[in-house]
Amino acid sequence: MNYNDHRPGLKARAAHLALACSGAAALLTLGVSAVTAIPASASSLAGDVAQALKLRLPKTPIDTIDCDRLGPWCEVVSNDTLFYIDETARYLFVGRLYDMEERRDVTAARLLELNPDLLAAGAPRAGGEAQGGPNKTPTKAATTRVDLSTLPEDGAIHWGNPKGEKFVVFSDFQCGYCQRLAGELAKAKVHVEERPISIFGAASRKLSEAVICAKDPAKALHAAYAGQAPANGKSCSRAKALDANEAFAKANGFNGTPVIVRARDGAVLHGYRDAATIRRFAAGAKGSGQ
Template sequence: MKLLLPAMLIASFSLTACAQAPAPDAQRDADATAASGPAPASRLHVDPASADGRAVEAIRKINPRVEVDAVGAAPIEGFREVIVSGQVLYVSDDGRYLLQGSLFDIEQRRDLSEVGLAKVRRALLAEVPESDRIVFGPPAPTYTVTVFTDVECGYCRKLHQEIDEYNRQGIAIQYVAFPRMGPASEDFRTMEAVWCAEDRKQALTDAKAGKTVPSRRCTNPVAMHYELGQRIGLSGTPLIIAEDGTQLPGYMPPAALRAALDDLAKNNGSAAATIGG
């Protein structure tokens, strides 16, 4: 089994439309310096002597600076499921062995790895209040999706050009920022200007149309959104996430997105009915 260590702890979404740009040399140097520093304080608290604790410790032996978002029993006996940067890893209960990749249940025809990932995405996105998002939606939406967006990405612009049709399909789009060129970029500063504008919706529309958005500084959530995207494992934009935490392909035409959300709702309803007996 080929493992990319420690780079394996940074997930890659193949379905997103615009790839994240490589970090500039200065940013890479800063990352390398940070990697040699002390490990960050963990938000996850587990008993070090437990199987969960051994799994977390095994991951930190690979990369002491990584932050584990979730750990718990895996669907396969003898392993713990660990979620890091939008990626699922399976660590043996004794902390010795690690498996990387999706776990597919052939009988149920389900990707069991996606179940844990969806829970983590949902929990992380719950930390972002609606006031920190830019929302385009009908008065009473049937569905609401979170979209990590960039003002320079071609498919992000295409999605926004069709925003009225998404709304007509009953879909509310809640944008969060992911300037894929990174914190030191003009792209990042433009998105800060958008989130600091008096009319954020118009500023975002202007920026995606290639118009200049007047520079403005304020306390804004762009850096927090960017960090959140990295924790989720985002590597490109747009990234669409349904209310239950399910990741959808990067760009979908309005009718296709509505159909996908209808299918997801139906499948979730069937699963709930099965659990309820």
């Protein structure tokens, strides 16, 4: 049998196969387009997720659902609980969501927004483990009044209004809420004695050393909050005082940042506060709960 006699048949089959592949590609493109086009809006998606949750978790009260901010995850608020669910309402995630680009604990920040009096404890360190997790020593209960007299001066960075009410602030330069608090402290026109601690591990400690050893630590502090590490990243003798800050924070149950201490009486506020709250705290005579 001559091969050339069957070449038209082979060409026809090849053309058919090409057409089939072209159709499959078009179908695949349509499928991807359809998936990305549905649902039409975050609000309609949230409604669909809410309906699915009613069927799958009928005894769980749902306060709010937000499907507009966290990529493929929808945030679900249920009383004092925060969890995440995928857009199909099949996979539910309970735990901390961390924004790698902004270097912040999204879950802790959101919980603090929902309840400003909540201590955002257990923030994950750079290694990925949360403080107080499995195989960790349980963290001490947070103290509401402390004695600041044992802290060395070398571990402090002073800024703000020198004539204002003095606050000692324990912070981490990689903490988003510490950055926001710095702005509110400036608005409140108070005297700030900032003491860095390393909630986010080795990277935070390195940044703290660079700031406290800078020629102008106060200027370096604000630059660090703006995401600009000090140009001279060398350590110095003052860096040893950061150990005292760390030890003091651990001894008093400061497991998250920021922590605000009123210098005149040692009264403690945990977490971010706005300028108005800081002013009230400055004027008050009592510590926690204000």
